[in-house]
Amino acid sequence: MITALIAMAMSDLTDQVSADRLRATVEKLASFHTRNTLSPTLNDAAKWLASEFEKIPGVKVELMTYTLPKSRRVPEDKQVVQVVATLPGKTDRRILMGGHLDSLNLEVDAATGRAPGANDDASGVAASLECARLMATKQWNHTLVFVGFTGEEQGLHGSQALAKRAKAEGWKLEAILNNDTVGSSSNKSGQKDEKHIRVFSEEYLPNSAATIQRHNSRELARYIEFVVRQQTKDFNVKLVLRRDRFGRGGDHTPFVEEGFDAVRFIEVHEEYTRQHTPDDLTEHMDWNYLANATKTNLRVLSALASAGDAPTDVRVRMDQSHDTTLTWKGTPGTKYVVYWRDTGSTTWNTAIPAGEVETFLVKGVNKDDHFFAVGAENGVPVAAR
Numbered sequence: 274m275i276t277a278l279i280a281m282a283m284s285d286l287t288d289q290v291s292a293d294r295l296r297a298t299v300e301k302l303a304s305f306h307t308r309n310t311l312s313p314t315l316n317d318a319a320k321w322l323a324s325e326f327e328k329i330p331g332v333k334v335e336l337m338t339y340t341l342p343k344s345r346r347v348p349e350d351k352q353v354v355q356v357v358a359t360l361p362g363k364t365d366r367r368i369l370m371g372g373h374l375d376s377l378n379l380e381v382d383a384a385t386g387r388a389p390g391a392n393d394d395a396s397g398v399a400a401s402l403e404c405a406r407l408m409a410t411k412q413w414n415h416t417l418v419f420v421g422f423t424g425e426e427q428g429l430h431g432s433q434a435l436a437k438r439a440k441a442e443g444w445k446l447e448a449i450l451n452n453d454t455v456g457s458s459s460n461k462s463g464q465k466d467e468k469h470i471r472v473f474s475e476e477y478l479p480n481s482a483a484t485i486q487r488h489n490s491r492e493l494a495r496y497i498e499f500v501v502r503q504q505t506k507d508f509n510v511k512l513v514l515r516r517d518r519f520g521r522g523g524d525h526t527p528f529v530e531e532g533f534d535a536v537r538f539i540e541v542h543e544e545y546t547r548q549h550t551p552d553d554l555t556e557h558m559d560w561n562y563l564a565n566a567t568k569t570n571l572r573v574l575s576a577l578a579s580a581g582d583a584p585t586d587v588r589v590r591m592d593q594s595h596d597t598t599l600t601w602k603g604t605p606g607t608k609y610v611v612y613w614r615d616t617g618s619t620t621w622n623t624a625i626p627a628g629e630v631e632t633f634l635v636k637g638v639n640k641d642d643h644f645f646a647v648g649a650e651n652g653v654p655v656a657a658r
Contacts, residue, residue: 286407287571292564294406296555298325298399299391299456299563303555307388308376310341310353310424310431318374319354322421325402326358329409332419333359339424339434346383346427355431356421358405362413368577370404370450370570371420372397373431373524379549391555393548394425396456397538400567404574413578415447422524425453426549432524436531448493448577448653449535450570451525458562460544467559469509470566472497473537475516475529490525492646493534496653499612499621500576501569508565511541512619518543534653538566580652581607584631587647587657589640597635599657601647605629612646612654613638621646621654 301321302308308318319336326334334356341351355374376390377383398421405419424430432451439446459465474494491514498510517523517537525535540562547553582604590598603609611633614622627633627647635645646654 286410286575287568289407290403290564290568290571292560295399295403295563295567296558296560298402299395299558300555302374302395302398303389303391307378307386308374308390309378309383309386309388310375310427311347311351311384313384315375315423316354319356319421319423322356322374322398322402323358326356326405326419329358329360329406331360331409332405333361335359337435339431341424341427341430344428353423353431355423355435357435358419360405360409360413360417360419362416362578364415366415366445366447367418368415368448368450368574369418369420369446370401370452370574371422371524372399372401372452372455373423373425374398374421375423375426375431376553377426377549378551380551387551389551389553389555391553391558392456393454393553394452396454396558396563396566397452400452400455400563400570403567404571407571408574408578414580415578417574417578425524429522429524429527433527436527436533439528439533440531446528446533449525449528449533450538450573451523451535452538452566452570453523454539454543454548455566456558456560456563457540457544457547458542458559460542461546462542464542466541467562468507469511469541470569471511471513471539471541473513473515473517473523473525473539476514490529490534490536492656493653494536495620496648497536497573499624500573502620504572505568508569510569514619538570540566576651577653579650581649583649583652583655584609584647585655587655589645589657595637595639597638597640597643597645599633599635599645599647601631601655603629603631608650610648610650610654611635612648613643615643626650
């Protein structure tokens with residue numbers, strides 16, 4: 274049912290993901306002596322990445338400048354750049370995918386020491402560039418933004434700058450897919466998982482800026498898992514129900530703090546001795562795993578970029594019944610999908626196309642034992658309240 278709706282948009286695109294192109298991008302980025310935000314070679318890496326985006330027909334590229342403030346890892350205020358590449362769609366609704374361009378080696382001087390940063394996070398940048406190349410081969414409803422963040426290793430400063438800019442400029446930014454360390458399937462302890470990628474998200478916070486959003490990051494994560502599960506059994510999403518890894522952070526969080534829906538993609542089994550060290554090298558990468566991580570993002574981007582207007586005022590009718598009636602306010606001409614899951618499940622169990630309606634009866638499924646949601650075709654479900 275809904276599987277076919279999504280598959281039509283992206284089936285041929287995932288077939289075109291190239292592990293060789295991904296490898297070439299990571300190897301090029303890792304060849305820079307360092308990409309630390311404090312180093313002069315960061316500008317060289319940013320200019321190279323911008324030039325790669327500029328080769329893609331229809332993509333508009335910006336070297337965005339912002340101030341990296343003085344802090345524990347920054348000796349004085351510094352003007353730095355990051356890469357923002359935009360593929361215009363038919364509407365000004367935006368979907369953002371990115372990874373951080375900068376690298377870090379804690380064992381050497383930040384400005385001058387070698388910091389290859391192959392997996393952390395040339396992998397996420399390479400995935401974003403590959404998705405941009407492939408998404409640009411079609412016309413999409415919504416605008417796509419691809420970012421090579423900087424200042425991540427000094428405290429998420431580049432993503433903070435862009436998130437604040439998006440808020441100030443009124444961007445209709447509907448989803449942020451942060452890819453950070455997505456290029457290895459195993460670690461030195463012998464743990465290995467070639468079939469899953471983790472997606473971190475946080476729950477709706479009613480007393481925070483997130484209240485301005487229709488959805489929340491957790492619903493975006495559930496949607497991602499559902500889309501991927503409907504499309505493939507070979508490589509799936511593992512939901513982790515927390516903001517990020519314990520005690521650590523990523524470039525999705527500043528967007529959440531500005532009221533946008535954002536999640537983090539990351540491999541299942543990290544190798545900590547290859548993070549922020551000179552051993553973060555291309556020889557430790559799993560190129561097939563990175564290709565699958567890229568395909569996962571491509572599936573989600575293709576669906577989101579095709580989505581209709583989300584419903585509003587999604588409600589469960591308050592009656593005593595063995596069935597459940599849902600109501601919502603829709604947009605004329607938009608088809609909707611009804612979702613439900615058992616209250617003990619973190620993922621959507623069932624989805625049924627409802628069509629161009631604003632009321633739907635779910636027969637034989639009671640409201641006591643289930644959660645419900647409604648979404649536009651290919652869109653993030655809105656939880657029923």
